[in-house]
Amino acid sequence: MIHEVLAVGPLQCNCSIWGDEETREAVVVDPGDDIRRIRAILSRHGLAVKWIVITHAHADHIGGANRLRSVTGAPVYMHPADHQLLPHLALQAAWLGMRDPGAVDIDTALAEGDTLGPAGASLTVLHTPGHTLGSVSLLCSEERKLLAGDTLFRGSIGRTDLPGGDYRKILGSIKTKLLCLDDDIAVTCGHGLPTTVGREREQNYFLRNL
Numbered sequence: 001m002i003h004e005v006l007a008v009g010p011l012q013c014n015c016s017i018w019g020d021e022e023t024r025e026a027v028v029v030d031p032g033d034d035i036r037r038i039r040a041i042l043s044r045h046g047l048a049v050k051w052i053v054i055t056h057a058h059a060d061h062i063g064g065a066n067r068l069r070s071v072t073g074a075p076v077y078m079h080p081a082d083h084q085l086l087p088h089l090a091l092q093a094a095w096l097g098m099r100d101p102g103a104v105d106i107d108t109a110l111a112e113g114d115t116l117g118p119a120g121a122s123l124t125v126l127h128t129p130g131h132t133l134g135s136v137s138l139l140c141s142e143e144r145k146l147l148a149g150d151t152l153f154r155g156s157i158g159r160t161d162l163p164g165g166d167y168r169k170i171l172g173s174i175k176t177k178l179l180c181l182d183d184d185i186a187v188t189c190g191h192g193l194p195t196t197v198g199r200e201r202e203q204n205y206f207l208r209n210l
């Protein structure tokens with residue numbers, strides 16, 4: 001399995017390239033920006049993008065999706081509860097100090113329990129609302145990895161003061177969908193350093209009462 005993580009755009013969103021060595025098919029998660037760098041990694045590994053997955057509709061995660069979609073022809077997947085944020089991407093980008101990403105087209109709705117990606121290392125969708133209503137995390141049990149978007153960070157949790165944010169919901173999502181996973185699951189966060197479920201269970205101050 002190929003898993004490359006690169007921090008893209010001014011907010012350094014962690015974009016994941018998740019590729020299969022045999023079929024050369026890849027999932028790109030959160031292509032927020034820097035599509036040229038993403039494409040360079042794809043071509044270095046000889047990967048073809050078949051799925052573009054957005055963990056939530058914040059401009060730093062979704063900003064490059066249309067460009068990647070137009071050069072690869074791959075469909076864009078997102079949870080429908082974040083559709084309401086799409087008309088406000090320009091405003092959001094301004095708050096975040098990014099340039100306006102323009103319109104983003106979503107091809108396919110994600111739902112809890114959906115699986116996508118290469119056979120043998122597919123990603124299962126966990127709906128984890130709280131940072132936004134449509135936030136999802138992606139779990140690969142075979143590879144012992146979780147892509148947590150902006151729901152869970154190393155030592156922190158996603159902010160809940162933006163539209164659709166809900167502090168009780170994010171704690172509920174983390175408790176019922178993420179902390180029930182095994183301690184050894186490696187977590188790629190939406191920003192910053194990676195962690196593990198076990199480390200966050202033990203050391204994350206925000207989760208101390210869960």
Ligand SMILES: [Zn+2]
Pocket residue numbers: 056058131150
């Ligand atoms: Zn976010």
Ligand SMILES: [Zn+2]
Pocket residue numbers: 011013058060061150190191
């Ligand atoms: Zn973010």
